[in-house]
Amino acid sequence: MTGKLYIVGVGPGHHDHMTFRAKEVIAESDTIVGYETYVNLVQDLIGGKTVYRYAMTQEVERAHQCIDLAKSGKIVSLVSSGDPGIYGMAGLIYETLAETGWDPKDGLQVEIIPGVSALNSCASIIGSPLMTDFAVVSMSDLLVPWEIIEKRVEAAAQGDFVIVIYNPASKKRIHQLQDTRKVLLKYRKPTTPVAIIKGAFRDSETIVMTDLENLPNHSDQLGMITTVIIGNSSTYTYKDLMINPRGYKSKYNLEEQTNPNLKV
Amino acid sequence: MTGKLYIVGVGPGHHDHMTFRAKEVIAESDTIVGYETYVNLVQDLIGGKTVYRYAMTQEVERAHQCIDLAKSGKIVSLVSSGDPGIYGMAGLIYETLAETGWDPKDGLQVEIIPGVSALNSCASIIGSPLMTDFAVVSMSDLLVPWEIIEKRVEAAAQGDFVIVIYNPASKKRIHQLQDTRKVLLKYRKPTTPVAIIKGAFRDSETIVMTDLENLPNHSDQLGMITTVIIGNSSTYTYKDLMINPRGYKSKYNLEEQTNPNLKV
Numbered sequence: 001m002t003g004k005l006y007i008v009g010v011g012p013g014h015h016d017h018m019t020f021r022a023k024e025v026i027a028e029s030d031t032i033v034g035y036e037t038y039v040n041l042v043q044d045l046i047g048g049k050t051v052y053r054y055a056m057t058q059e060v061e062r063a064h065q066c067i068d069l070a071k072s073g074k075i076v077s078l079v080s081s082g083d084p085g086i087y088g089m090a091g092l093i094y095e096t097l098a099e100t101g102w103d104p105k106d107g108l109q110v111e112i113i114p115g116v117s118a119l120n121s122c123a124s125i126i127g128s129p130l131m132t133d134f135a136v137v138s139m140s141d142l143l144v145p146w147e148i149i150e151k152r153v154e155a156a157a158q159g160d161f162v163i164v165i166y167n168p169a170s171k172k173r174i175h176q177l178q179d180t181r182k183v184l185l186k187y188r189k190p191t192t193p194v195a196i197i198k199g200a201f202r203d204s205e206t207i208v209m210t211d212l213e214n215l216p217n218h219s220d221q222l223g224m225i226t227t228v229i230i231g232n233s234s235t236y237t238y239k240d241l242m243i244n245p246r247g248y249k250s251k252y253n254l255e256e257q258t259n260p261n262l263k264v
Numbered sequence: 265m266t267g268k269l270y271i272v273g274v275g276p277g278h279h280d281h282m283t284f285r286a287k288e289v290i291a292e293s294d295t296i297v298g299y300e301t302y303v304n305l306v307q308d309l310i311g312g313k314t315v316y317r318y319a320m321t322q323e324v325e326r327a328h329q330c331i332d333l334a335k336s337g338k339i340v341s342l343v344s345s346g347d348p349g350i351y352g353m354a355g356l357i358y359e360t361l362a363e364t365g366w367d368p369k370d371g372l373q374v375e376i377i378p379g380v381s382a383l384n385s386c387a388s389i390i391g392s393p394l395m396t397d398f399a400v401v402s403m404s405d406l407l408v409p410w411e412i413i414e415k416r417v418e419a420a421a422q423g424d425f426v427i428v429i430y431n432p433a434s435k436k437r438i439h440q441l442q443d444t445r446k447v448l449l450k451y452r453k454p455t456t457p458v459a460i461i462k463g464a465f466r467d468s469e470t471i472v473m474t475d476l477e478n479l480p481n482h483s484d485q486l487g488m489i490t491t492v493i494i495g496n497s498s499t500y501t502y503k504d505l506m507i508n509p510r511g512y513k514s515k516y517n518l519e520e521q522t523n524p525n526l527k528v
Binding site for chain 2: 011015016017018019020021023024083085086087088090091093094095098102103104105112113114115116117120121123124125127128129130131132133134135136137138144148149151152154155156158159160161238239240241243244245
């Protein structure tokens, strides 16, 4: 007997921004697995189900248990905040299944339920920073050597990408964002807008709008649930909003429409 | 009297992947504005409301009308597929408001409702391509000169980013993806996995898994609702899935957990 494995993104930690599909598959599941903090996000949806809570860094064990449970006939939701397809558990599940010769066509059924990730939720809160091309970089060097991450930051700077930084810092890891700032200052003005979003859409949400020059003054804002968005050459701020113009200004005259007497 | 303006992402065109907040604000609104195709996506939710449908390329007019309607006291939802914060209408609305000296604190209330964008939905369908750092690039050169876009592709290639391409081609615009492929082949193997996703989560959904070498054989798959995901140096395919390992392999032995007798 074979069950199902759902890898579910529940969004930024507020049910409002969860998708209908996420809620639906959690309701269908008899078994819920997840990092404790993530399981707590859906506590009100999992009454009567078997729940396995994990501590951080037990990802491999978690992946194996989910697969084993689903193979034994359970309908399993592996839950996480945000989108499991972005730096999430989707990869480890597929990697683990691939190692065992799994065939998606006639083996265990797996479905990834995409969610509103930090890049989506944080952008929506601070304005419109992602109207142009952007790069998404994780500062976590647990699994990727720092030299590679730093090389990516430099490439993103050279390409004039807006940059979204996941996992900017933890208690033991603070130099990465400092090094990133140094690299970026080689290419961008000290006045380049920077937004630091902590706990997006949670009760604890705090937002700091600053710039590359003053970024080091806000290290208290960094942590596990913080995202940093750094503007590119065309990003500007307007009353605490970070706006990227997506080139409209050069093409259209925005005034034209409100003042039909204006000749263009 | 002042109304409200919601800029609403309804996800990839299937209500399953819409958020609760998106549905809620559409229900609260008395006025719906949007590009015709997007309005059609929520046709079943807008009975009894005033609906303004626009043709493509009327973005500036659409932004002004939304703002004027909200200022006159209407509760307006400007709807779009995906996430309006990613290459969407959020930017033009804020730009237009900024031009008129709008103050978010005591002026018109604006809320962006983030949604599942093409990068989220397409990744979830084809495997786990976004387990590592990625760059998001739009090939549309209507508002951004092609030279800038090409420079970004080159930077993303140099940084070994996975690349998500929005708007890869239209009927009049086909050279961009060909040029992109040429740039990438300077840095990446011809066997680098490429996924072409058309109409994600719509009834018309089609997926082609190919590689950089064979990408030109699939130009019939390109269009306005197509997204292309190009792997980086560590991306591999497994039975039509695109997997990025996120570095776990180098750190953990995945076999260890299934075979506890194995010494590491």
